Amino acid sequence: MKDMLGREELITVEEALQLLFRYAPFKRPAEVSIPIKNSYGMVLSKDILAPVDLPAFSRSTMDGFAVRSSDTFGATEGLPAYLTLVAEILMGEKPEVILQKGKCAKIATGGMLPEGADAVVMLEHTQQLDKKMIEIVKPVSPGENVIQAGEDARKDERVLKSGHRLRPQDVGALAGLGITDIWTYEKPKVSIISTGDEIIAPDESLQPGKVRDINSYTLAGLISGAGGIAVKKGIFSDQYGIIRDVVEHSLQDSEMVLITGGSSVGTKDLTAKVINDLGSPGVLFHGVSLKPGKPMIGGVVGTAPVFGLPGHPAAVHVCFEIFIRPAIAIQSGAAESQFDKKKRTIQARIARNISSSPGREEHIGVSLEKRNGEIWAVPLLGKSGLITTLTRADGTAVIPMRKFGVQEGDIVEVTIF
Amino acid sequence: MKDMLGREELITVEEALQLLFRYAPFKRPAEVSIPIKNSYGMVLSKDILAPVDLPAFSRSTMDGFAVRSSDTFGATEGLPAYLTLVAEILMGEKPEVILQKGKCAKIATGGMLPEGADAVVMLEHTQQLDKKMIEIVKPVSPGENVIQAGEDARKDERVLKSGHRLRPQDVGALAGLGITDIWTYEKPKVSIISTGDEIIAPDESLQPGKVRDINSYTLAGLISGAGGIAVKKGIFSDQYGIIRDVVEHSLQDSEMVLITGGSSVGTKDLTAKVINDLGSPGVLFHGVSLKPGKPMIGGVVGTAPVFGLPGHPAAVHVCFEIFIRPAIAIQSGAAESQFDKKKRTIQARIARNISSSPGREEHIGVSLEKRNGEIWAVPLLGKSGLITTLTRADGTAVIPMRKFGVQEGDIVEVTIF
Numbered sequence: 138m139k140d141m142l143g144r145e146e147l148i149t150v151e152e153a154l155q156l157l158f159r160y161a162p163f164k165r166p167a168e169v170s171i172p173i174k175n176s177y178g179m180v181l182s183k184d185i186l187a188p189v190d191l192p193a194f195s196r197s198t199m200d201g202f203a204v205r206s207s208d209t210f211g212a213t214e215g216l217p218a219y220l221t222l223v224a225e226i227l228m229g230e231k232p233e234v235i236l237q238k239g240k241c242a243k244i245a246t247g248g249m250l251p252e253g254a255d256a257v258v259m260l261e262h263t264q265q266l267d268k269k270m271i272e273i274v275k276p277v278s279p280g281e282n283v284i285q286a287g288e289d290a291r292k293d294e295r296v297l298k299s300g301h302r303l304r305p306q307d308v309g310a311l312a313g314l315g316i317t318d319i320w321t322y323e324k325p326k327v328s329i330i331s332t333g334d335e336i337i338a339p340d341e342s343l344q345p346g347k348v349r350d351i352n353s354y355t356l357a358g359l360i361s362g363a364g365g366i367a368v369k370k371g372i373f374s375d376q377y378g379i380i381r382d383v384v385e386h387s388l389q390d391s392e393m394v395l396i397t398g399g400s401s402v403g404t405k406d407l408t409a410k411v412i413n414d415l416g417s418p419g420v421l422f423h424g425v426s427l428k429p430g431k432p433m434i435g436g437v438v439g440t441a442p443v444f445g446l447p448g449h450p451a452a453v454h455v456c457f458e459i460f461i462r463p464a465i466a467i468q469s470g471a472a473e474s475q476f477d478k479k480k481r482t483i484q485a486r487i488a489r490n491i492s493s494s495p496g497r498e499e500h501i502g503v504s505l506e507k508r509n510g511e512i513w514a515v516p517l518l519g520k521s522g523l524i525t526t527l528t529r530a531d532g533t534a535v536i537p538m539r540k541f542g543v544q545e546g547d548i549v550e551v552t553i554f
Numbered sequence: 555m556k557d558m559l560g561r562e563e564l565i566t567v568e569e570a571l572q573l574l575f576r577y578a579p580f581k582r583p584a585e586v587s588i589p590i591k592n593s594y595g596m597v598l599s600k601d602i603l604a605p606v607d608l609p610a611f612s613r614s615t616m617d618g619f620a621v622r623s624s625d626t627f628g629a630t631e632g633l634p635a636y637l638t639l640v641a642e643i644l645m646g647e648k649p650e651v652i653l654q655k656g657k658c659a660k661i662a663t664g665g666m667l668p669e670g671a672d673a674v675v676m677l678e679h680t681q682q683l684d685k686k687m688i689e690i691v692k693p694v695s696p697g698e699n700v701i702q703a704g705e706d707a708r709k710d711e712r713v714l715k716s717g718h719r720l721r722p723q724d725v726g727a728l729a730g731l732g733i734t735d736i737w738t739y740e741k742p743k744v745s746i747i748s749t750g751d752e753i754i755a756p757d758e759s760l761q762p763g764k765v766r767d768i769n770s771y772t773l774a775g776l777i778s779g780a781g782g783i784a785v786k787k788g789i790f791s792d793q794y795g796i797i798r799d800v801v802e803h804s805l806q807d808s809e810m811v812l813i814t815g816g817s818s819v820g821t822k823d824l825t826a827k828v829i830n831d832l833g834s835p836g837v838l839f840h841g842v843s844l845k846p847g848k849p850m851i852g853g854v855v856g857t858a859p860v861f862g863l864p865g866h867p868a869a870v871h872v873c874f875e876i877f878i879r880p881a882i883a884i885q886s887g888a889a890e891s892q893f894d895k896k897k898r899t900i901q902a903r904i905a906r907n908i909s910s911s912p913g914r915e916e917h918i919g920v921s922l923e924k925r926n927g928e929i930w931a932v933p934l935l936g937k938s939g940l941i942t943t944l945t946r947a948d949g950t951a952v953i954p955m956r957k958f959g960v961q962e963g964d965i966v967e968v969t970i971f
Contacts, residue, residue, distance in 0.1 A: 193765075194763070228763075247752055305779065306871060306941070308771045309771045309772030309775075312767060312768055312770075313767075313941055315766055334644070334646040336646075346611070346649075350729060351729050354590065354728070355725065355726030448664060450726060523706045
């Protein structure tokens with residue numbers, strides 16, 4: 138099979154990714170305004186500017202006494218400062234008092250500083266001598282134990298950038314700023330088209346020769362975990378006109394199309410022909426030096442990525458992680474951190490020798506176990522078509538392209554499911 | 555403040571966790587039967603047994619020719635075996651043919667083996683000489699390139715265990731087995747009660763002395779990310795009767811209760827009194843040697859965990875990761891893998907010296923950056939009450955209890971947000 142450069146051999150994973158991402162950023166979903174309570178995990182489509190100073194007033198960060206700091210200068214255990222208690226500041230109330238020289242006011246964490254005060258002495262550094270007299274044994278500098286008005290965010294300052302994926306604390310910050318609705322990108326919709334005359338739905342009764350649809354269920358979960366919305370189109374017969382029609386419709390109502398199921402050579406050629414016929418640039422690669430996942434097809438129609446996935450469940454998983462997850466991330470509009478992938482991988486020692494062909498990247502299902510405080514990856518043996526190998530696995534270990542394999546005890550990178 | 559053992563000093567994080575998890579497994583949510591398409595991330599409440607053999611019939615794992623393996627023994631490039639092509643097996647069809655000695659049938663990946671055949675020769679090891687004659691240049695052993703009926707899962711074999719949290723490939727396996735509905739635990743409901751006379755909702759207009767509710771928005775996202783359902787109860791005044799009523803109601807309609815907002819000493823004592831008065835064992839710890847998070851209160855009422863969280867947003871985050879996330883995991887009914895926490899942590903080098911008091915576990919907000927291929931954690935400086943420190947952070951670095959601090963370049967463990 139020839140790739141687009143006319144060579145006979147399979148292209149590498151890296152080359153395939155380069156061919157594909159040359160067409161990034163791909164088709165984007167619409168922008169939509171949503172309430173912050175529904176915004177967890179969504180991606181901002183506009184910068185967020187602080188509409189007000191945060192906090193709106195100077196607040197104490199300690200339980201103690203609001204003071205003029207100059208009244209405490211030089212105070213020690215041996216030579217304390219003595220201040221007159223003139224008020225207790227109630228939570229949620231604006232203090233009535235204006236603090237004069239030599240006076241102090243009781244204040245709790247989060248309380249509003251009275252006019253005149255510029256610092257708070259911690260309760261632990263004071264002693265109340267009687268109803269009116271407070272002994273201070275440690276000086277405070279101006280601003281000590283106080284968050285100034287606007288110190289957290291100043292009005293019109295950018296607090297969150299367009300392209301940021303909202304985490305719980307970011308939504309908390311929006312709430313704190315009084316922002317209740319925000320502009321985000323909708324999640325990219327990814328169509329799943331199952332093909333194959335042998336494939337039936339899980340609730341159909343099983344006739345000899347038929348198998349139930351596994352991949353569209355696995356893909357739906359992977360898509361939603363990657364921040365997309367899976368749109369299941371159904372199961373279709375391996376016929377050019379039928380597949381072409383459903384791919385064409387899917388390109389109209391979703392941002393990406395996955396065609397899965399057909400494992401035979403004929404079906405794959407049919408998938409490639411549909412992608413090429415629907416628009417340029419069409420098929421970018423057809424066959425990758427990857428195990429499992431060699432028959433992977435990647436293409437772009439207009440600005441929408443279209444993938445033809447191998448039929449083996451294990452290959453579907455590997456190809457999703459390599460090609461589809463990063464494509465969904467780009468379509469989400471998210472400026473993904475370089476540490477996001479790091480979050481899904483750990484280092485482990487491989488528990489047995491694995492041989493591999495150099496020039497091919499290989500992914501092996503592994504279960505993880507701890508031995509003497511170290512993490513070991515135990516390769517799960519089993520034919521590549523088995524689905525229970527995947528349900529028993531904790532992740533997949535990668536044997537890089539330039540290696541002949543790995544020796545027992547070698548460190549490998551494991552992508553955790 | 556005295557802990558339950560009557561000591562004056564604060565207890566360690568480890569001691570607090572031991573006191574709490576002595577009462578595990580806590581209150582559990584109900585079991586419910588759901589369709590598999592809604593089951594991603596849910597926890598099985600019953601074992602799953604295969605209702606049928608999977609696959610239901612022997613299938614080819616290659617494109618090629620179904621053969622009697624004995625017909626190929628000894629075949630080489632120089633001395634090929636010659637077999638007569640008698641049929642092409644169509645995908646999804648039961649083969650009509652019964653394969654006799656010296657015959658073969660064309661088969662695609664996933665195709666059903668005809669009666670009589672016991673192996674498949676890969677297309678690459680054959681040559682079609684004419685319409686009827688196939689040359690075989692490599693022998694196959696019995697079962698080669700075939701998945702046997704029941705090889706993936708045998709009828710009545712356990713394929714997934716009770717307590718397993720369903721991943722995409724597990725749902726795929728259920729679909730493949732024809733299982734469309736399963737028994738799971740409902741997600742645990744976690745009530746969030748915001749207290750504090752100074753706290754107002756984000757959509758209320760801001761008066762001097764008031765601040766908007768941040769923590770209940772942060773907590774709602776953290777709870778849902780940990781596999782729970784957040785139930786926001788609203789904002790309540792710091793009065794014993796009011797707080798007691800809402801906690802009592804929350805204990806009836808949820809599996810865990812979080813009380814957040816009150817940072818002052820008085821409010822914390824009120825929270826502790828409510829927990830103690832509502833049922834035994836009551837408060838288990840009140841104050842932990844942890845920064846931020848020292849005022850944390852942990853208790854159990856009957857079998858439901860009840861927490862009093864510090865008011866500082868950074869402390870809420872740290873206390874959630876240490877105490878609440880593992881409690882939700884237990885209530886989910888999930889047999890959590892020991893590698894789940896690993897997934898959220900990475901090793902990094904700290905970018906500056908940080909001093910710390912031994913005997914106290916300290917968590918510092920950090921941003922991550924790559925320098926010469928290594929990951930460095932840059933501590934974010936800022937007063938502990940600031941929320942924008944958290945929005946700028948990629949995670950938190952831990953300085954363990956037994957250390958005086960860390961030196962620039964030391965390896966630290968970072969929990970990624």
